[in-house]
Amino acid sequence: MGLYENHVVPRLVEFACGMRVNEPQRSRACAGLHGRVVEIGFGSGLNVPFYPAAVESISAVEPADLGWKLARKRLDRATVPIERAGLDGQSLPFADNTFDSALSTWTMCTIPDVATALAEVRRVLVPGGTLHFVEHGLAPDAKVQAWQHRLNPIEKAIAGGCNLDRDIRGLVQAAGFEIRDLDVFYGEGPKFLAALTLGVAASP
Numbered sequence: 795m796g797l798y799e800n801h802v803v804p805r806l807v808e809f810a811c812g813m814r815v816n817e818p819q820r821s822r823a824c825a826g827l828h829g830r831v832v833e834i835g836f837g838s839g840l841n842v843p844f845y846p847a848a849v850e851s852i853s854a855v856e857p858a859d860l861g862w863k864l865a866r867k868r869l870d871r872a873t874v875p876i877e878r879a880g881l882d883g884q885s886l887p888f889a890d891n892t893f894d895s896a897l898s899t900w901t902m903c904t905i906p907d908v909a910t911a912l913a914e915v916r917r918v919l920v921p922g923g924t925l926h927f928v929e930h931g932l933a934p935d936a937k938v939q940a941w942q943h944r945l946n947p948i949e950k951a952i953a954g955g956c957n958l959d960r961d962i963r964g965l966v967q968a969a970g971f972e973i974r975d976l977d978v979f980y981g982e983g984p985k986f987l988a989a990l991t992l993g994v995a996a997s998p
């Protein structure tokens with residue numbers, strides 16, 4: 795990771811992803827998490843207040859040191875053990891079948907090889923384990939999609955490699971997950987950024 799990704803992007807993420815408007819989506823994505831949980835793209839821990847009581851532990855995977863530092867106040871208030879257990883969702887340092895649930899929020903846009911990361915998540919989940927996610931990505935409308943494709947190079951350059959136009963449902967299915975719940979909708983804000991895919995998918 796470069797200087798910008800290490801020192802600027804985590805603060806942008808803390809500000810933009812930390813907006814109150816995202817909290818209902820975080821709460822919905824975290825519902826049903828249980829047991830041992832791996833969270834990819836932990837960022838500054840904005841999901842910590844939303845982990846349900848059934849969560850036993852969180853293994854956080856986050857490359858940005860500053861993100862982890864900014865998480866301090868949330869880690870101090872956490873009611874479950876949380877450790878920074880990995881640095882890269884594309885190569886998870888865990889044995890097969892380690893986790894009951896996985897969580898990814900506004901992260902599949904950014905991981906360079908997200909197909910590999912999803913394959914890794916599937917590998918480390920127990921059979922029947924669930925991936926919970928809320929992600930921005932390819933909009934359901936062609937006109938918005940066209941803007942997303944046009945603006946994608948700018949977004950990538952200024953937002954730490956973030957892509958506007960990834961097909962989240964397609965990526966999750968292509969990784970072999972079975973979709974259990976799915977909601978595709980526009981959140982608040984410009985449609986090209988606020989096309990959200992929220993769901994739960996099970997590892998077969």
Ligand SMILES: C[S@@+](CC[C@H](N)C(=O)[O-])C[C@H]1O[C@@H](n2cnc3c(N)ncnc32)[C@H](O)[C@@H]1O
Binds near residue numbers: 811834883901
């Ligand atoms: C837009 S932020 C979202 C952070 C957090 N999930 C949230 O909801 O606030 C994307 C996160 O993905 C992380 N990230 C980037 N590349 C990654 C990788 N290869 N593996 C895991 N996380 C990665 C970034 O450092 C950043 O914290």
